[in-house]
Structure formats: C-alpha cells, structure tokens
Amino acid sequence: MSLPPASPHLPGATPSGARRRVLRADLLDFVADPGFVPPAEAPGVRHRPDHRVLIEGDRIVAVRPAAAGWQPLPDDPPALSAPELAAWAQVPEEDHRGRLLLPGFIDTHVHCPQLDVIASFGTELLDWLNTYTFPAERKYADPAVSQAGAERFLNALWAQGTTSAVVFPTVHKCSAEALFEHAAAVRMRLVTGKVLMNRHAPDGLRDDVEQAERDCVDLIQRWHGRDRQAFAVTVRFAPCSTPEQLVMAGQLAQGHAGVYMQTHVAENRDEVRWVAELFPSARSYLDVYDRDGLIGPRAVLAHGIWLNDEDRAVLRAHGAQIAHSPSSNLFLGSGLFDWPQAQQQGVNVSLASDVGGGTSLSMLRTMGDAYKIQALQGHRLTAWKALHTATAGAAQSLGLSEEMGRIEPGLLADLCIWDVAADEVARHRDNLASSLHERIFAWLTLGDDRNLVETLVAGQTRYQKKHAA
Template sequence: MRAIRGEILHFLDDPADRGVEALEYFADGLLIIRDGRVAEAGPAEELLAKLPAGTPVDDRRGKLILPGFIDTHIHFAQADIIASHGEQLLEWLGKYTYPAERRFADPGHAAAVADFFCDELLRNGTTTAMAFPTVHAASVDALFAAAAERRMRLITGKVLMDRNCPDFLRDTAARGYAESHALIEKWHGRDRLLYAVTPRFAATSTPEQMALAGRLFVEHPGVYLQSHVAENRREVAWVAELYPEARSYLDVYDRFGHVGPRSVFAHCLWLDDADRARMATAGAAMSFCPTSNLFLGSGLFDLDRAHAAGVRVGIGSDVGAGTSFSMLQTLNEAYKVLQLNGQSLSAERAFYLATLGGARSLYLDDRIGSFAPGREADFVVLDPAATPLLARRNATCHTLAERLFVLMMLGDDRAVAETWVMGEPAWRRP
C-alpha cells in the first residue's frame, strides 16, 4: 500500500449531462493505492488518519492529480513524420505515410520506434492508447512488447490493406486474416494488452478483406475494431465510388459487421444524423482528432450532434497528422475547433473526454479513467506552475474551472510532472 497527496480531480459522469455533480474534487486529497489499484480517494485529513502505520505517502501538494490520459486514436508508425508540410489526407498518405511505414518491415526499426513512442506517451501523461501500427506483424509485436515492458494499457492490431496502396505495403485478404488471427492468439488479454482488428479505411480494403475483418471481430469476443471514417470530402467521394451499394461511408463498415461495441472510428466529420444514430444504437465510438483535422484541412468535428445522438466520444491525438502527443495541446485545439463550429467546450468536459470519456468509448471504464475503488492506478501529476506564463496566469485564477482551462490552453508536456502506471512511477520530469 502507498498513498499520494495533492489536489485530486476525477469524473463520475459527463459534465455535459450532470454539470458540477459529474466531477469529484479534493483540494487537499489523498489517493490510496493497494496492489496497483485504487483503494480509496478522498480528503487527506480524513484518510491520513485511516492509513496503517508506516504507509509511504508521496507529497505532491501544489500539483493536480488526474487519471492518466487516454488517447483513442494515434499512429505509432508515424512518429517520424509528424510536422511534415503541406498536404491534405490522400496526398499526405502517399507522400509521407506509406514511405515511412515501409521501414517497419525491419523488426529493429519497429522496436526502436515503439520504445520512443511509449516513452513519449508517458512523458505527456498518456497511460492508455489505441494505436495503429503497420501491415507488418513485427510492428504489432514491437508495440505490444514495448507497452508490456512499461505495464501500459494498449490496444493495437495489424493494419489490413489489400488494394489502393503501394505494392510494398499491400497484403492479401487471406494473409491479413491469418496473421491477425495469430497475433490475437499471441497478445490479446496478455498483461494489459488488447487487440484491435484494423482495416486502415474502406478504400484500401477489398470487400473480401472487409468481410474477413468482420469475421475476426465476431470470432474473437472482446477484441476491438479500429478504422477511419468520413475524414475528408474527397475520401468520402472515393469510398462512395468503390462501394456504390452502401448508403454512406459508415454503412460500408456496417455491411461487413464492423459497427458495434468496441469499434472505434476516427474523425467522423462528414457523417449525417442517420450515421450518428446508427453508431449510438450499435454502441460504436468516435475519436475526435482536432489537431490532425486542422493540420490536414479536413473539417470540424460536431460534438454537440454526437452528444445529442448519444454516441460515445473520446479524444485522439492522431500523431503523425496530429501535431502533438500532448493531450493538453489536443484539448487546446478541440476547444478551437468547436469555437469555429459555434460550440463551446468547457474545461471540465474537455478533461472528462480525455479521461473517463475515453475509457467509456473503449468500454474500459470499469478498469481505467477514474479513481473509483478497484480501478487501475494510472494517473498524471500536473504542475500548474511548470512555466513562468502558467505560474503567472494561474496566480490570477479564482476557480477550478478557470485553472483547468488555463492548463489546457497554455500547458503541454512541460506541465506533466509525473506519470504513474499501476501505482508506480513510470516517468518523472527531471
């Protein structure tokens, strides 16, 4: 058993639904951890008196302790092409993404990038991620191995592409199915690792491969499915040409059994209300990726319509079209995207989306995303005085909401003092 003392905040529900009742806050709090899980969280004065003699207490007063951030869409193989200039989606894939992913045929390269990637997540306070690797089985092995070494919770799976992509990345439907099946048997449910069936997007998979992806999703209860949908208008038109029988882009996936609980679709910009209703009814989730949507000029996410339809929503950095591993910076851009769309994102709701909201979108809120008893003790310690500007601006704040907003607008990786995984320090700022 150990405990950590500081300013503690976590969420019980979506602030859009329950307002201030959706959060639990302790100005001077204590988080008690037993065997890597949350035993209790509450006022320090009350809980310190209950601690067994000799229990170590890490004093972080002056710092804000939140559940670890959850990134619901990111590409580990694109870390080396982040901040590549000047294209929209389809051109960007051909010019930057596919050449970079070619290198992951080399297991040594895959392992080196996986180590960097996991360390960078932890440095930014992200303790759970749903990530795209490449078509190479070695890329999946490398990422799972790196996450397991760090005891992180991670979801990934071999990318499936058997058309409309370079020959050096093109798979076959049969080989994609067979390798995915073997990887599921090897990794799914091991440590804190979970597998996702991963068709890149409908345009790069034949109907045969889409059908086999749906078969994998059904054959292995508990696995996930991740893909992209309706990110870019030209992409939407292209998919409509390839699948003329489908009502919409989302309907392509639905026809192959991809839309259901534990399926997560990135972007979801150019959907209609029928698509949103279908996602809500099926229990599928959207990953809101603001930095990449702005960077590639793709469009503006409609959070209000998603919420009104009852769709699960998490936040995705979408590195490398996304421009930062930092969830604070990603929330910064989410606020701006919604401003442009005539909507307002409160700081409380933003941090909910990055923690419990992400956990709910992944059906993992019984394990991560909050400090409810029994949850895995993943958390981030934020320093509200990490930079001179943060310190000066926070000195003028009068409410928790204002301080959270300042953190998400002015904060970045420098504001992350520590990241803890399963009740143990995993990264600490020097």
C-alpha cells in the same frame, strides 16, 4: 526495452510482494459526463483538495482526505483496519500538495510509425498518405525498426501524461508484436492490431486476405487479454481493403469475443467521394463497414466529420464511438467536427491526437484544439467536458470504466501529477483565477509537457520530470 527507473520513493514490498505508495495532492476526476453546459452547472466534477491516494501494487487501495490523518473512516475499504492504517502511515509519503493528480489520459486514435512524419508540410489527407505516411510505414517491415519505434512511441506517450492508447501500427505483423511486447512488459492498457491493407498502397505495404487473417488470429491468441493488451481488427480505411478483406475483417470482429475494431471514416471530402466510387452499392462510407459487421460497441472510428444523420443513428444503435482528432483535422484541413450535434444524436465521442496528422501527442494540446474547433461553430467546450472525455469518458466508451479513468479504490493506478503553472505568465494567470474552472481551463490552455511532473502506469513511475520537487 529501457524504461525510466522506478520511483525513488518506493518502500519495500509488503508480505504479499506488492509495493506500496502514498501520493498526496489535489485530486480531480469525474463521476459523470459534464456535458455542454456552463461550467458552474456541470455535473460529475469531483475535486478533492489535499487527499492521499494509497496504491498497492498496480491498484488504488483507498482515497482519503489528508486532514483525517491515519484514523479509520466510515467509507474506508474493509481491509483498512486501524493496524493496517498504521502500517500505511509508515510508507514514505510522496508530497505533491498544490499539484493536480488526475487519471492518465486515454488517446483513442494515434499512429505509432507516424512519429517519423509528424510536422510534415503541405498536403491534405490522400496526398499526405502517399507523400509521407506510406514511405515511413514501409520501414517497419524490419523488426528492429518496429521494436525501436514502439519503445520510442510509448516513452513519448508517457512524457505527455497518456497512459492508455488505441494505436495503429503498420501492415506488418512485427509492428503490432513490438507494441504488444513493450506495453505488456509494463502492464500498459493498449489496443492495437496488425493493419489490414491489400490494395491502393505501394509495394511493401500490401497484405493478402488469407495471410492477414492468419496473422490476426495468431496475434489474438497470443496477446488479446494478456497483461492489459487488447486486439483490434485494424482496417486502414475502406479504400485500402478489397470487399473480400472487409468481409474477413468482419468475421474476425464477430468471431473473437472482446476484440475491438479501429478504422478511419469520413475524414475528408475527397476521401468520401472516392469511397462512393469504389463501393457504389453502399448507402454511405460508414455503411461499407456496417454491412460487413464491423460496427459494434467496441468500434473506434477516427474523425467522422462528414457523416449524415442516418450514419449517426447507426453509431448510436451499435454503441460505437467517434475518435475526434481536432489537431489533425486542423492541420490537414479536413473539416470541423460538430461535437454537440454528435452528442445530441447519441454518438459516443472520445478524443485523439492522431499523430502524425496531429501535431502533438499531448492531450492538453488536443483539448485546446478541440476547443477552437467548437468555437468556430459557436459552441463552448469547457475544461470539464474536455477532461472527462480524455479520461473517464474514454474509459467508458472503450468498456474499461472498471479498470481506469477515475481515481477510486479497485481501479488500476494509471495516474499523472501536474503543476498547474510552469512559467511566470501561467503563474500570474493562475493567481488571478476566480474559480476552479478558470484555473483548470487556463492550465489546459497554457499547459504542456513542462507541467507534467510524473506519470504512473499500473502503479509504477514511467515518466518523471527532473527537478520536480
């Protein structure tokens, strides 16, 4: 696996063998959900201009105002004595003053093999699968294709500021293995698992219940909990699994501690009607999963546009989350997700690119499309709510808030450095901003991969923009 070189700023190792880095920038993260309230009233926003972030190995050691120099502070960790701070002062500082330093983005629903079909023309969900997705996924039976696809996919995520993801591979075991191998090699938090699909799919994309179970158990035993990897029982969607396979999937989810479950639900009205025909005894599409034990606190269900109040009550009771996929919903014409309604009814909501139905791996683009979907329904999504959902909120929904999603001592250094403006128009707009939210909202709306300066995963540079100085 070829990786970008480590940052040229890294000093030598400490006696413990861990490398140290000092980043200096304007920090922005969140300590609470800002909610759907006016920006000036939003709680939980933490903006720390001109601060230093001290990183040792893969973790953040301290966050300190640059104005304090290297003198001890009352809230410093106990290990940061005056002599230790003097040693930190000798680490070459990576000076990004004027730039934003944020936690890396967390994409809670994305398809690795669908980079092959991103930006394909002219179909809704079910035709999309048959015309584009399934033919592309069939190629991943070849381990070499899976390996190349996984490397290309992770590099593409880092180049958009995404440091963690919940990922669909294909039905082939080797496609999940390739993702686990490449992510584990760099200690990137990844949630994935072999897709379960034993009907209503073409030759070369169907498994069977017994072999699928053996493959999943083997992947769990080899990868789950190792090097920040987590296994997800991955049901493609209800129509592609027989009742027997869904029962088996529920047993896997219930029988292996800490595993996730990922699937699709209520994305498209034709899909919802089809599920009702295939499972006539189920109360709803969501009930197909719930009755087999697939809905729990680690369940990630993409879309959820066409759910009812009872469905949302089930999600609330179990602590499951909807991975809102706005770009995909717009591109495929699936519908408009009512985010404030879901939140009012206690449903956890995260954000997802859903590439290739979505048209970009950029979470900035995803947040921009989420704003448009809510605006069409009379709601206003603030930059604070969007950014919280793509960082600390997603980490909390995934049960990983003690690992990532904020810029705090003890958490892993999954971080991104951004230019607020990347061209003349954006710089002009930034100069006219009268508040922090106005600046950040303009960056979110106008920004793209040109704004990204550097991506760190577990303290190591995995993407760096050329001529970033």
